[in-house]
Amino acid sequence: MALNPRTTHREFFGAPGAAAVMVLTVAVVFVWYFSCSASAGCQLPLTAAQWARIAAGAADYRAYVSPRAVAYYALWWLWLALLYFAIPAPRAQGVVLRNGQRLHYPINGLPSLLVTTAVAALAYAVRGAGPFLWIADHYFQLAVASLLFSTAQAAAVYAYSFRRRPARDPVLLALAGNSGNVLYDFFIGRELNPRVGALDLKFFNELRPGIMGWMLLNTSFALAQRARFGAVTNSMWLAIVPQLAYCIDTLVFERCVLTTMDITTDGFGWMLSFGDLTWVPAMYSLQARYLSFTPVRHSAPAAALIAALAVCSFLVFRLSNSEKNAFRTNPNSPAVRHLRYITTESGSRLLVSGWWGLARHVNYAGDWFYGLAQCLATGFATPMTYFFSVYFLVLLLHRNHRDETKCREKYKKDWARYCEAVPYMFIPYVI
Incomplete structure (x- = not known):
């Protein structure tokens, strides 16, 4: 059997399905923002006026494509990448790959979170809630920044998968991502484990920028609720404490992700890049965002x-x-x-x-x-x-x-x- 056989079975009905998923998921992020906010309310079904507002908001890209937000998001990603290398950590072996190799991964996601939390606490002590309220107020600009970043990353990784390697050690492709169709392979992920030096992009993106970004957004929305209404409601605690616990749990058991399908089977393409960096923090923080402008008391x-x-x-x-x-x-x-x-x-x-x-x-x-x-x-x-x-x-x-x-x-x-x-x-x- 060839090391990188041509993909015959295609998930999501191939390229048309991949394109539909990309459009639909991005549309959901836009629709849920423009139709669920302090000014728009948060109701279904949407009225004609709400759809018109969504269309107008989506068309006015200058309102949500913020160079400042893009710069901050890039710094956030780079900060966590720096900690990936800087924090001493035990190294775990991944599963045996088709080429007989086993990759090694630094298990320092939890220490990265602790260092980042300490920096955030210091920022709060020095500057108060201001930086966090900015994050809450510019949630959508940051979501769009992550969308641009994740798409650029997926394009770069796709192009990188065509690099020349010695014949005895070729680039290991994902079994599902070698169809030859550019759109489908870009979406599903062509290379199995793209690495830039010692930085394993799939492993790094899986639990760090998005998961920790979700925690940061939730914290910011809780502070925004307190700033608006004078207190953090029990509903906010019921929403964010389990989510914070879930995020911490994934980092405590970080080495367990090495046996999941995301790492062992799927390539790293737009689906995982967007899912990790945009979808998780933007959509999973919805409950906290809603409660920040609609306090519920149980x-x-x-x-x-x-x-x-x-x-x-x-x-x-x-x-x-x-x-x-x-x-x-x-x-x-x-x-x-x-x-x-x-x-x-x-x-x-x-x-x-x-x-x-x-x-x-x-x-x-x-x-x-x-x-x-x-x-x-x-x-x-x-x-x-x-x-x-x-x-x-x-x-x-x-x-x-x-x-x-x-x-x-x-x-x-x-x-x-x-x-x-x-x-x-x-x-x-x-x-």
Whole structure:
């Protein structure tokens, strides 16, 4: 088999689907900003006047393409890239690649966050809330700056994938990104692990500029709410505390990302570049942005129920993922050696007890309900703040389909045995 075979199966129905996804996702960022703000309200369906305002706002690019915001965003990315190199860190090995190599990655995302948080705290001590209020007020200009940056990065990485390498060590392409169609390969990602020197672009972008940018936006929106209304409401805390905890959790378990499909399988193209740098911070901070201009105050029982849903769903997500990671790392560990499993013909072991005996993707269920709790924090005045739950459901169902397809092809009849032993996909006795 050739190291870089031509891609035959194309996700998203090929180039037309890729183009549609690019247009649709960018349009969602624009529509949700122009139709959900302090001046526009936040209601669906949109009126003709709102659509006209969106069209006018989108056409007036001078109102949201800010050189200052672009410069600040570039400095933000460069600052985190500097910490990637500057902070001493243990190095983790990735999975074995098709060419037999294993890449090494510095696991210093959490220290990078701590240093960045210390700098932000110092800025607050010296200058007060001013810099953070500027971020909240210029949220959309920063989102557009990230869009321009992520698109330029994707174009640069696509062009970089054609560089000359020795015949004995060619550029390793993603199996899904070598179709020969420029638009599709640009979107899906042509090179598997593009690196500029020691900077692994896919790994760096996955958890740092976007995840930490999301945290910074949430903090800024909370300060903006306090500046407008004199206090931070319980709804704001219910929205941002779980999100901050989620972000910190991803950085604490940073090395676990090395076995995810994003790192092991997908190329690094516009889809991941835009998703990491623009989509995550711009759309995932929607709840905090809404609450910054529409304060919601929950009763104590309602707040307790939302908090309980967040805590319970987070525990399902974290404990199930930790159990799987512990079993993969050392199945003879006292913590997991009691678990039952099926041994496949390929030698892999599939858990059929513990968390993974409840459902084949029980972690996805925990992840989704955790996001739903954050949406519930915004109340029920508008469906627009529930976009995250709807989008995340589609994302998880698509990821589940890819997982099931890959496992069915890899394990064949053993996968049928596994599905018989663990019949539920997400929630035991439900689905």
